[in-house]
Amino acid sequence: MNETAKKMPTDTTPFDDLGLTVACREPLSHHSWLGVGGEAKYFCEPVDIEALARLVVRAQECQIPLRVIGGGSNILIPTRGFSGVVVRLSAPAFCAIEVNRPSVVAGAGAKLVHVVSAAVQAGLSGLETLVGIPGTIGGALVGNAGGHGGDIGERVREVTVMLPNGKTEVRQGGQLAFQSQWSNLDDATIIGCRLELDEENAESLTKRMQRLWIVERSEQPSGTRTVALMFKDPHGTSAESLIAQSGAKDLHVGGATVYAAHANYVVASVSCSSDDVHALIEMVRSKVRDRLGVELTPQIEVW
Ligand SMILES: Cc1cc2nc3c(=O)[nH]c(=O)nc-3n(C[C@H](O)[C@H](O)[C@H](O)COP(=O)(O)OP(=O)(O)OC[C@H]3O[C@@H](n4cnc5c(N)ncnc54)[C@H](O)[C@@H]3O)c2cc1C
Structure with missing residues (x-):
């Protein structure tokens, strides 16, 4: 190392005395499905619940905004990035899946697909309708992920969260509300949940899940990972059919294109920016509004 390099200032953060690894200026495009967007000022993957508590308490004390990122399949990161701390619960301590008949207990960082598979292999039904939905348990709980006649909220009995003061809280019964x-x-920061399922023959359940998986795959764009769902389905109809009827399925802005075969998806090309995606979503929304008089609600969350 030469002298100049030795004297380069290193990044200091308000978390430095906490025994955590906190990265500065982390590109969030690496953590989102669309692969677009700016940087997080601070980024941390705590190793366990105590480390998470130290992080959230310090963020609260220093009034640093904190967000959790799951699989990044339902977020649009703006070009300016996020001027706070982004937490990813990727450590094994947050990804455990435990079958405790007839329940499955899952960490918030566990991939939804792994939880669905574990339940089906154990002969526990109720989650198989979620097969093929990308992301984590945490993201699925926040957005009540669902499809093909079921959503995760129907099976949630307890959710453990961490409050900004670092204390954990178990929420159940009337404290939990799920809608479409x-x-x-x-x-709060979700740490994990308990899902209550039904006993069923594992073989027939596996066959049903495989059929649902084929249907789900046929409804998603193939051959690309840089995609996102644009709008929620309005009651009694689908956003996809409204977009097609309005003539918006041929639209594109810069590197963002409506995926014509499944028109509720936006696809980002290599040259795409976050602003392109945002502008395209607004363009599709106004076309549907002008042509059909329906106001679509975005599914994807803009940070
Ligand atoms: C190809 C494709 C198909 C899809 N199909 C479906 C579908 O059929 N049905 C459906 O409902 N959705 C679908 N989606 C949307 C998306 O996959 C779901 O919304 C998914 O549940 C998001 O999970 P995630 O972990 O990626 O969340 P992220 O996108 O990372 O985050 C979403 C929100 O959850 C918050 N969050 C995540 N983890 C935590 C946590 N531990 N604590 C607190 N907050 C947290 C984030 O801050 C953010 O507000 C699809 C998306 C794609 C790209």
């Missing part, structure tokens, strides 16, 4: 593509779990 919505839950009341957007006010």
Whole structure:
């Protein structure tokens, strides 16, 4: 190392005395499905619950905004990035899946697909309708992920969250509310949950899941990972059919294109920017509004 390099200032952060590894200026495009967007000022993957508590308490004390990123399949990161700390619960301590008949207990960082598979292999039904939905348990709980006649909220019995003061809280019964593509779990860091399932023959359940998986795959764009769902389905109809009827399925802005075969998806090319995606979503929304008089609600969350 030469002298100049030795004297280069290193990044200091308000978390330096906490024994955590906190990265500065982390490109969030690496953590989102669309692969677009700016940087997080600070980024941390705590190793366990105590480390997470130290992080959230310090963020609260220093009034640093904190967000959790799951699989990044339902977020649009703006070009300016996020001027706070982004937490990713990727450590094994947050990804455990335990079958405790008839329940499955899952960490918030566990991939939804792994939880669905574990339940089906154990002969526990109720989650198989979620097969093929990308992301983590945490993201699925926040947005009440669902499809093909079921959503995760129907099976949730307990959710453990961490509050901004670092204390954990178990929420159950009337403290939990789930509606279509919505839950009341957007006010804390979700750590894990308990899902109550039904006993069923593992073989027939596996066959049903495989059939559902084929249907789900046929409804998603193939051959690309840089995609996102644009809008929630309005009651009684689908966003996809409204977009097609309005003539918006041929639209594109810069590197962002409506995926014509499944018109509720936006696809980002290599040259795409976050602003392109945002502008395209607004363009599709106004076309549907002008042509059909329907106001679509975005599914993807803009940070
Ligand atoms: C190809 C494709 C197909 C899809 N199909 C479906 C579908 O059939 N049905 C459906 O409902 N959705 C679908 N989606 C949307 C998306 O996959 C779901 O919304 C998914 O549940 C998001 O999970 P995630 O972990 O990626 O969340 P992210 O996108 O990372 O985050 C979403 C929100 O959850 C918050 N969050 C994540 N983890 C935590 C946590 N531990 N604590 C607190 N907050 C947290 C984030 O801050 C953010 O607000 C699809 C998306 C794609 C790209």
